[in-house]
Amino acid sequence: MAQNFVMGRKRIRDIRNEELIAATIVAVHKRGYSVVTMAEIAREAGASAASINYYFGSKEGLMEATMRHLLRKLRTAMIAGYSAARTPEERLYAVMDANFSDALFTVPQCSLWMQFWANAPYSPRLARLHRINRTRVRSHVRAELANLLPAEQIETARSALQCYMDGVWLQAAQSESSVDAKAARLAAHRVVDLSLS
Secondary structure, three states: OHHHHHHHHHHHHHHHHHHHHHHHHHHHHHHOOOOOOHHHHHHHHOOOHHHHHHHHOOHHHHHHHHHHHHHHHHHHHHHHHHHHOOOHHHHHHHHHHHHOOOOOOOHHHHHHHHHHHHHHHHOHHHHHHHHHHHHHHHHHHHHHHOOOOOHHHHHHHHHHHHHHHHHHHHHHHOOOOOOOHHHHHHHHHHHHHHHHO
């Protein structure tokens, strides 16, 4: 009986965490990370600032949890894409597709992502997540390009593809209307094709 109670509490906590993270994405997009307050995030979630402190400890802790949530979405999309890919080119498309997946590529999430990267240099916890993500994407892109291009062209193509993704995310973060994830994926495929030609 006690075990069921603990499992039930854990589930409720997980649900509450997801609600607070969703509210963080909306509130940071609306107000900006540097000025949004815990009270504003709590109001967006229909919770109290004390509950955010209880679950995450601080605004930085909440931001870290939110970014981990988005990075899990990216990893899930990457795994799904890789499982269906059969060639280096298809795996390169999968890397790009993951960054523009329906679950990840929305204006509020792009906005939060860009604000996260802007604040990462000033926080060791956020900087660590930034390094892990950049290294992972760089590694995947390089690995596939190594099978498709001469060695001397790999780094230029890798840099161009990562800069392209960052640029599209930055534009999306500043968009006043919704973004089209499917169109973004098709455009990314064209950029890959240009990089390989």
